[in-house]
Amino acid sequence: MNKFNGALGMPPTKTAETREKPTLKTIAQLSGLAVPTVSRALNDAPDIGQKTKEKVRRIASEIGYVPNRAGVRLRTGRTNVISLVMSTHHDVMNHTSRLISSVASGLRDTGFHLIVTPFFPEEDALKPVRYIVETGSADAVILNQIEPEDPRVAYLRERRFPFATHGRTVWCDQHAYYDYDNQAFARIAGAKMAAIGRKRLVVIAPPRSHNYAKHMIAGFREAAEVAGTELRVLDNVTSDSTSAEVKATVARLLQDDPGIDAIACASTSSAMAAVAGLEAVGRKLGVDIDLCAKEAIPFLTLFRPDIIAVSEKVDAAGEFLARAAIQAIRDPSAAPLQQLEVPTDT
């Protein structure tokens, strides 16, 4: 159509004034080269001359060429998309949103887009993952809320589909992951409680289905053994229970057994609820009882300075997972990127 599309007034040939999106064809016409040559030049193929490459690259950047994603995807199957699969169940003090933000940051200037694929409480957690793999709608997947033998991970491994997890599975030496060392956290927290003289610790742990619950409980047990303190892990509430449940449970517990002098919480929200519960029955935080928790947001200590908080840097997770996912895509046979963040005791 547009043989000639320079400057002057033109018959209704698709000309430049339309500001059509530049394609390889545009560059080909401008440079007098063939389309495949332009493509190979931009991809730095070995069989293209140096001068040609430079010329093509110059033109490309001058006219602001950006490869058409649909074209690339159709031809190569590469989507340049990473999918974050997340539950819509909102853990109040939302980690998930920061994970999204930080994955997005990690993807900045990489050419990858981030698509968020939700799954819903009532449906199979495998469904979104299967959808992505079967329709090829992403090049890699990032998962959180990992179970020890997470079926999604099993599925992805079997298909050799690139992925990275926020949390560890039992096979985690085999795949990319980022995790917070909850066992270390629990050891530190338990030791701190013991250090200030607390003897009877109650733990509000994560749901047992999540792998990190095991780590955390193990850590508390270690600390309890070392310090010779009593340890009780509640099994009727978890750090994902509603605030009302946690509050009520803590209140009831302290009334039944006033000798309890320490509480440990696995989440910011359960910590706040637990504080509400203990205060509701007249206990005084930092006086006749202490509470420790993981602090994902600098909030707890502001709220109640007496809370003993151990910080968790959530933002690091997303950026790391983004890198790990890209690595898994680009170099599937390389050793997967793995990181365990150890909390600092201070």
Add this chain to the structure above:
Amino acid sequence: MNKFNGALGMPPTKTAETREKPTLKTIAQLSGLAVPTVSRALNDAPDIGQKTKEKVRRIASEIGYVPNRAGVRLRTGRTNVISLVMSTHHDVMNHTSRLISSVASGLRDTGFHLIVTPFFPEEDALKPVRYIVETGSADAVILNQIEPEDPRVAYLRERRFPFATHGRTVWCDQHAYYDYDNQAFARIAGAKMAAIGRKRLVVIAPPRSHNYAKHMIAGFREAAEVAGTELRVLDNVTSDSTSAEVKATVARLLQDDPGIDAIACASTSSAMAAVAGLEAVGRKLGVDIDLCAKEAIPFLTLFRPDIIAVSEKVDAAGEFLARAAIQAIRDPSAAPLQQLEVPTDT
């Protein structure tokens, strides 16, 4: 590569055992029809016979045909993607994550994917929007943190690119939006404070650049006039200031002017920080001072039962915006979907 990979050795015909992703071609072969006929049948074109349509649809669902997104996108330009453009600035008590979740819910079973496009504090807010429009990487955009004359909205309107906003602009009668009626909230909150005898109210408002700050302040003014109370809007802190800043400012303020007996906060996090501040200087919430705030998460009242909370249903926003965006795509000339959520006074 995998010429023969089913069970028996096979000549290099691409046969069904490969479990190749079914395409229109697959259906065409199975039905003995031509590819375009299959396409038109699935799209319910008027020039295809009833029997044919049924046959095609039956086969399609039997073999689990799903249209290839890249193919559709390349040919039609339709991406079937909606992009949520969000700041990575984490407002602690994260609205954004719930917005993402709820938009995702709203997009369920619509065939649309949700991609999250971040923009970074140091760069132009217009950049991601321009990128999306210029590269055509989405069919519609959802924006939040809206300014009165938001340049992104101006840009999108000018290009006639479908979008919906979480918040109102000055042109909002012309475009799809969802907003919480902050003016009504402020009226209600202000009236409540007056009703319990508070005379001197200090407001920690949203940043003035956000449009809803104006609405909220106007609402407080109305309430103050009606009740004849004193009103002061702080201009050195906002509801987006850090918790430490809010806490310190509130503490200082109450020391300088102990007569202040009421505080209103525009966000959950600033409310908690303000409570910390007032308690730090020995004031007693619910006794010699009161505090009211918007409660996006059922948290405040748990934390401090004395806080006067007005709830905001954040989840409704996302689902509405998803619908609104789709409508803007499908029927650009129709009246845009708009909703103003009025808080209930209870």
Add this chain to the structure above:
DNA sequence: CCATTTTTCTAAATCGTTATAGATCAGCCT
């Protein structure tokens, strides 16, 4: 019964990209 319309389907082209195989030309060897 042939011409004409309507219904239903097909062929070819296209979107932007890349893989494959082949073309062109220079330089070099014998």
Add this chain to the structure above:
DNA sequence: AGGCTGATCTATAACGATTTAGAAAAATGG
């Protein structure tokens, strides 16, 4: 000079879908 090699580039086809124009079959009309 003829043949070969290597360096560059081009032509063609393909990915999966849809649009356009046109063909074939069926229905209608006189």
